[in-house]
Each structure stands twice: as structure tokens, then as C-alpha cells.
Amino acid sequence: MKTIDLDHQSVRELNQGLHDQASACTEPEWLVLNPAGKHAIACGLNAKLSVDIQGHAGYYCAGMNQQASVTLHGNAGQGVAENMMSGLVRVRGNASQSAAATAHGGLLVVEGDAAARCGISMKGVDIVVGGSVGHMSAFMAQAGRLVVCGDAGETLGDSLYEARIYVKGKVASLGADCIEKPMRDEHLAELRELLNRAGIDANPSDFRRYGSARELYHFKVDNAAAY
Amino acid sequence: MTDVYVKAGLRESATFDRITINEIQRAADTGIYDIRGFGAKRRVPHFDDLLFLGASMSRYPLEGYREKCATDVTLGTRFAKRPLKLDIPVTIAGMSFGALSAQAKEALGRGASIVGTSTTTGDGGMTPEERGQSKHLVYQYLPSRYGMNPDDLRKGDAIEVVLGQGAKPGGGGMLLGQKITERVAGMRTLPVGIDQRSACRHPDWTGPDDLAIKIEELREITDWQKPIFIKIGATRTYYDVKLAVKAGADVIVLDGMQGGTAATQEVFIEHVGIPTLAAIPQAVQALQEMDMHRQVQLIVSGGIRTGADVAKAMALGADAVGIGTAALIAMGCNHPKWNQDYEAIGSAAGYYDDYHEGRCPAGISTQDPELSQRLDPVDGGRRLANYLRVLTMEAQTLARACGKSHLHNLEPEDLVALTVEAAAMARVPLAGTNWIPGQGF
Ligand SMILES: Cc1cc2nc3c(=O)[nH]c(=O)nc-3n(C[C@H](O)[C@H](O)[C@H](O)COP(=O)(O)O)c2cc1C
Numbered sequence: 001m002k003t004i005d006l007d008h009q010s011v012r013e014l015n016q017g018l019h020d021q022a023s024a025c026t027e028p029e030w031l032v033l034n035p036a037g038k039h040a041i042a043c044g045l046n047a048k049l050s051v052d053i054q055g056h057a058g059y060y061c062a063g064m065n066q067q068a069s070v071t072l073h074g075n076a077g078q079g080v081a082e083n084m085m086s087g088l089v090r091v092r093g094n095a096s097q098s099a100a101a102t103a104h105g106g107l108l109v110v111e112g113d114a115a116a117r118c119g120i121s122m123k124g125v126d127i128v129v130g131g132s133v134g135h136m137s138a139f140m141a142q143a144g145r146l147v148v149c150g151d152a153g154e155t156l157g158d159s160l161y162e163a164r165i166y167v168k169g170k171v172a173s174l175g176a177d178c179i180e181k182p183m184r185d186e187h188l189a190e191l192r193e194l195l196n197r198a199g200i201d202a203n204p205s206d207f208r209r210y211g212s213a214r215e216l217y218h219f220k221v222d223n224a225a226a227y
Numbered sequence: 228m229t230d231v232y233v234k235a236g237l238r239e240s241a242t243f244d245r246i247t248i249n250e251i252q253r254a255a256d257t258g259i260y261d262i263r264g265f266g267a268k269r270r271v272p273h274f275d276d277l278l279f280l281g282a283s284m285s286r287y288p289l290e291g292y293r294e295k296c297a298t299d300v301t302l303g304t305r306f307a308k309r310p311l312k313l314d315i316p317v318t319i320a321g322m323s324f325g326a327l328s329a330q331a332k333e334a335l336g337r338g339a340s341i342v343g344t345s346t347t348t349g350d351g352g353m354t355p356e357e358r359g360q361s362k363h364l365v366y367q368y369l370p371s372r373y374g375m376n377p378d379d380l381r382k383g384d385a386i387e388v389v390l391g392q393g394a395k396p397g398g399g400g401m402l403l404g405q406k407i408t409e410r411v412a413g414m415r416t417l418p419v420g421i422d423q424r425s426a427c428r429h430p431d432w433t434g435p436d437d438l439a440i441k442i443e444e445l446r447e448i449t450d451w452q453k454p455i456f457i458k459i460g461a462t463r464t465y466y467d468v469k470l471a472v473k474a475g476a477d478v479i480v481l482d483g484m485q486g487g488t489a490a491t492q493e494v495f496i497e498h499v500g501i502p503t504l505a506a507i508p509q510a511v512q513a514l515q516e517m518d519m520h521r522q523v524q525l526i527v528s529g530g531i532r533t534g535a536d537v538a539k540a541m542a543l544g545a546d547a548v549g550i551g552t553a554a555l556i557a558m559g560c561n562h563p564k565w566n567q568d569y570e571a572i573g574s575a576a577g578y579y580d581d582y583h584e585g586r587c588p589a590g591i592s593t594q595d596p597e598l599s600q601r602l603d604p605v606d607g608g609r610r611l612a613n614y615l616r617v618l619t620m621e622a623q624t625l626a627r628a629c630g631k632s633h634l635h636n637l638e639p640e641d642l643v644a645l646t647v648e649a650a651a652m653a654r655v656p657l658a659g660t661n662w663i664p665g666q667g668f
Contacts (some may be wrong), residue, residue: 015447039440044377044448060431060444064377079431085376098431102372104416120430121372123416140426142416162418217421218404221258 002027007034011041018068021047035061037077042070045087062089065106081108084125097134100127103144109198116153119146122163128198138165139175147194149202157210165210166191168202176226177216181209250493261493262401264326264582264592266394266485266530266552271502273485274536276649277642278658281628289627296623297633300547302345302524303385303454303477306446310477311363311385311454314343315619316547316634317537319554319611320482320528321367321387321458323349325402325411326489326582327555328599329356330607331591334558336360337604338611342619347387347549350400350425352414353379360604365456368445370399371425373415377448385478386445387456388438390429390467393486393503393529395495396460399427402490405585408594435470442475456480461506461529462499468513472523480549481510483529487552489592490583503529503540505652508639511544520544521635534621541622542637543653550618557614558607559589 004014014032021027025047032053035041042051043063053061056074065084072080075093084103091099094112101117103125110118110127116134119127124143132150139155141163151169158175164187165178174180183205191204216226232239239245253261282288289296303310319339324332326349333356339346345363352374358364366383368375380386391397402411402423412419432441442455457471458480468479483503488496507527514520527540528549540548552560559565563576568588574581582592590601626634629641643658644650650657651664 011447012451016450019450040444040447043444046377059437059440063444064380064448066377078437082431083372083375083377101431102375104376117430121426123372139430159424161421217418219259219422224258 001029001031003031003033005033006036006038006041011038014041015043018042018045018047018049018051021045021049025049035072035074039077042068045070056093065089075112076110080110081106081125084108094131095129099129100125103127105144107194107197109200111200113150119144119163122146126194126197128194128200130198130200132169135172136175138163138178141165145190145194147191147198147207149200157212159216160210160212162212166194166207167210168207171208171210174210177213178210179213181211183207183209262403262490262583263493263496263580264487264489264491265496265580266487267497268580269497271485272504272646272649272652273502273530274504274539276504276645277539277653277655278645279535279538279542279625279629279641280643282630286630288630289632291624291627294627295632296627298619298623300524300635302456302526302547305454305477305519305523306451306475307385307454307477308450308452309384309454311345311365313345313363313547315615316344316541316545316622317531317615317618318344318365318526318547318549319346320480320486320549320551321347321349321365321389322551322555323351323400323402323489324354324357325349325351325373325406325415325594326592328587328590328593328602329354329410330599330602330604331555331558332357333360333604334602334607334611335554336364337608338554338558338615339363341608341612342615344615345384348379348383350389351402351411352376353382354414356604358382360608367458369425370427370429371415372430373417373425380445381449383453385454385456386449387458387480388441388445389458390471391458391460391462391482392488393460393482393484393500394488395491396462396484396500397427398491398495398499400425400490401583403583403585406583406594411594435474438471439474446475454478456526458482460484460486460499461501461503464501464506464509465513468510469517472514472517472519476523478524478526479510479514480526480528481506481545482549483527485530486528487555488582502652503527503531504649507540507543507545508652508654514544521546534618534623535625537618538622538625538634538637539642541634542641543639543655546635553614554611555591557611558591559602559610560587560591562589565589 030051035055039058045068046066049068058077062070069088076095081089084106090109095114097115100108111130113131118133118137128147135153142161148167154172155175157178300316340362347365454477456478457476484500524546527545565588566576587593642655
């Protein structure tokens, strides 16, 4: 295991060391100490690494992750796992806004709450939040699945495309073109699988499913109020 | 026609002219605003309103063809380990695959590479065609992040964070269903055939303090190799440039209101932003006050058509320029040889601006497989290279006449303005006077 103490080494040194693993993965396990809210920790990884971060991270922790498994033992700042392509990012605490924004793949698990715009413009990622999510979550979400075990804030799924949303608790309000849809067997099955992968204990049948009404897919005069 | 009416004593209203009347009727027919491509069509103060003072007694000119007038430019010298070195200061602006056909993107790459300049991706990601054919490719990082992935980010020779575009500062992109083919939809992760609306704000940051952190992330991910450009639509340019520089930009891309677009509401194109001419001096002032002029390079776009425009933008302080619309025209957009086809879709060569409809007879702003075939990327690339060479030679001609051995040595002192408005905006004297409106006396 390679240990980097950010009290004594820079984020640049850490990231360069992690990026160097992309060509030859000689050091698969990394421990990061004293992150102290620094930004861009462990971003741009592209190797099957396991990175444990002991503390809180600033913006864009594990941004654009590919393949790596990153665990943050603390809270995450804005845009954790933004544009992730693959791999796993787990936040043991809470996550600030825009968690997994625009992410294409992989799995983000937030064990606590996630703030506003969780999963904004998501493009295929799976997100499982143990707690609640803030307003405008899954705004313009294109693909992937967002699972919320607590409540969802206002205008959930506004201008949604093809992403699927599962919420166990209350939804403050749904955004434009987002509607509740029936939970069929295949949805219960995919939700069970997601919860299992996230290691979160919840009963799929307690959730409701939301998706796009697909009314805003084409400009229509009658929808003028929604533009 | 018009003459007949005028002879008969009919008078057109200046307020309700025929274009205005037509638009009211169109709005009443459809109930939706007009969307189109191209840039602003109204007249605004522009480079045509400036003239060069050639050398005579107090300055001496350089010999055309014999004395060197260099044209190279290096972009991104501030922080990037690998700045972009271009042979000419005319770059190809970001235009998306989706808005343009794959053939057009390839042709842009070919043309730019022949003359040693850069081309730029757009809202929709990087295609192998354009990467393959572009010696220098700038990768755009836009609010929509369509097709954005770290592999392509690393493949780019520079990264351009797009905050706005001159045609629509404050607006997001759109691409209508006709152009969302399977390939375009796949790259953008969207259902085929929908009217796509892209976001106008970035999803994971807002404001200059966040931008600084975003730039840091992009640098970290690419190991500080690549220049980071910030593209802004010209509005509050003085402040925007200061904030972008403070946030850590290597290069500012400044797009004036005349700048082209693939699809935007007409009301937006014509009524938002300031002219390119007015924006450059604001940007240069901001850079100079921060001691960053020439440290952070300035690329100017929006209505660049001729070598005179290139030289004038550079004399006002730009390090390079970008072209969009002119590059498409050079490749065949609006060419009279397609006039019958233009007329068949209710337009005419020289007027065509319905890029959003995807029916471009020249095979450029379309995804239709048959129409796209009309543009041969090799031929289109050659035409573009020819045009870029002409721009460069024209700019050199003017620079030599002003006694400059490098295009970068052109300066505001070489210019005068033809109109009071242009003098005030460009901050150069009205021709034949010492008067710069707004600068005292
Ligand atoms: C067809 C077309 C597509 C464009 N697509 C983009 C884009 O994806 N991203 C962007 O930042 N600007 C885009 N632009 C704007 C250009 O990058 C550039 O700012 C503008 O064309 C410059 O003005 P000019 O057309 O007068 O040269 C597009 C312009 C055109 C004409």
C-alpha cells in the first residue's frame, strides 16, 4: 500500500503518482491522509486502483474516474465523481452539489445525503444515495439510474431524458416533464441489484419510480409554458 | 418588384419593414420563435469602419515578398507544459459534429492542418475523422458535456472551456431533431430524433471562483500539459476577461455578437452581446491592467472575413483570430452552384441560414447521408486551406505596408476610424483627426 500524506505532499504529486499507474499498474492500493478539503483529489484516474481517502475532500474528488475504486471516508465537496466513466466512488459521509454530474458510467454511492443537482445531466452513471437529495436533482438527466433512499428536494428530474429515478421517501415536487411511473418486476429487480451493489439495506418495494413523460422531446406550441 | 411599388407611390414603413411584417406573420402562423443559423445580419460597427495608415515619410514599409513578415503564434505560454504553436494566427472556431457533417469536420481539420493552424471540436464531442485529420485540435468543454470523456480530453492539444458564444451569450445550444441521427444521438447519449436543448450553465460550477477550481481539475487530469482556453461571448468583456485571467486561463477566446451559430433564436442572435469591434479594446485593457497582455493570449472571433479583418483585430491587440462562418463559406456553404437546391427549400445562395434544418445543399450543416456526400473532405480542405492562405497573405500585405516584420507588431497606432461610433468602440482616432471619442478633449 502506498501512502500519501497531503500535509506533506501536494495534490499534484498524488495525482501524478496515480496517473502513472495507467501505463503499468504496479501499486494498486493507495491511502491518502489529511485531504483537508483539498480540490481535485484523485481525479482523472484510469487504472484498476483502490484509493482510500481518510477525511474530507473539496471539489471534484475522483472527477472523471475510469476503472478505479475510490472511497472517501468523509464528506465530499462539489462535483464528486463528476463525469465518471467507470469504476466505483463511495462517499461515506455527505456530498455537496452536482454529485456525479454528467457521469457516463460506474457507480457513485453516497452513504449520507447529497445536496442540490445530484446527478445533473447524468449520462449513464448509477447513483445510490443512502440519505436524501437536494433540489433539481437529475436535472436534464439523460441516462443511468438515480436511487434515493431518503427524500428528494424540489423539481426532481426537471427536463428529464431517459434516466430512471427511484425514491423511497417524499418527493417535494417533480420538475417539468418528470412523472411517476409504475414499478414493474424488471424495475424491482434492477433496483435490488443496485442496492446490493451499493451495500445499502432497503426494500425495493418501498420505492417509487419516476421517469420522463417525453412531452418536451419536440418543440410544440402547446408546451410553451414549459420552455 | 420594389421599383414597381415605389413608382406607384407606395411607401414602405421604416418601422414595419417587410422583414418585420414577415416575422409577425410567421410568428402568428407557427406560435414559436424563429430559430436559425449564421450570425447577426443587422449592420453593426465593424472592421470595415477602420483603415490602416500605411507607411510613408515617418514610417518605412517593408518590401513585399522579399522582407519577412512572420505570422506564427504560440498559444498557452502561461501555465501549460505544451503550448500550441501555430504557423498562422487564423484558427478554426469550435463547431459541433451534429451541427456539421462528419465530412465538414474532416475538411476543417484537413484545411487547417495544411496551413499549420488549429481546429476545434464543439458541442457534441470529438470524432475520429476530425482528430485524425487535425494536426492541432482544441477540445471544447461545454455546459452540455455531450460526448465529453477524459480519453478525448487527453487527446486534445488544448482545452477550451466554453462559457458563451457571441451569437448567444447567456444561452445554451440547440440541435433540432432532423439532425439527431443515430450517430449524433449515440455520441450525445440522447434519444434519436428529439429536439435537443443544451444547458446554458455548466452543471458543476458557477462563477469565477468555481471556475478557478474547475481549471485546476482539468489541469490535474491532463497533468498540466495542455493550454486552457476560456471562451466568452462579448458582453461585459472588460470584467469577464479579468475574471477569466484571475481564474487561471492561458488563453481568452472572445466571440463578438456577429459570431455565427448553428441554431439559435433569431431574437438572441440580433439583440444580445456587443460587436467584436467594441469588445477587443475592453479585453486588451483588462489584460494590460493585469500585466497579462501577450502572456495570456487573446483569440478574437465574430465576423472575420478578410485579411484586413485579421490584421485589424491583431492591430487592436488580438494574438490570433478564429473563424466559423467564413470557413463554411470557403468550403462551399452558400455557393451559387447549389442555387436550385437552395431555392427548392425556400432560400437562395447568399442568404441561406437555416443550418438547424439539416437540409444544407452543400453537405456541410447536415447529417443527411446523401447531402453529406456532396462535400468531399479533401476538396473542402483544399478550398479552406486556399482561403486561409489568402487571409494570411492579405494580413501580411497590410502589415508590411505599415512597416511590420510580424503580424503581432501591428498596433492601434496603425489604425484610424471612418465613423465616430467605430472610433469610440475601437479607441482609435477618427480619420484625419486626433479625436478618440470618450478619451478626453
Ligand atoms: C455551424 C456552427 C456551429 C457552431 N458550433 C459551436 C459550438 O459547438 N461551440 C461553440 O463554442 N461555438 C460554436 N459556434 C460558434 C463558433 O465557434 C464561433 O464562435 C463563431 O462562428 C465565430 O464567428 P464567425 O462565424 O463570424 O466567424 C458555431 C458556429 C457555427 C457557424
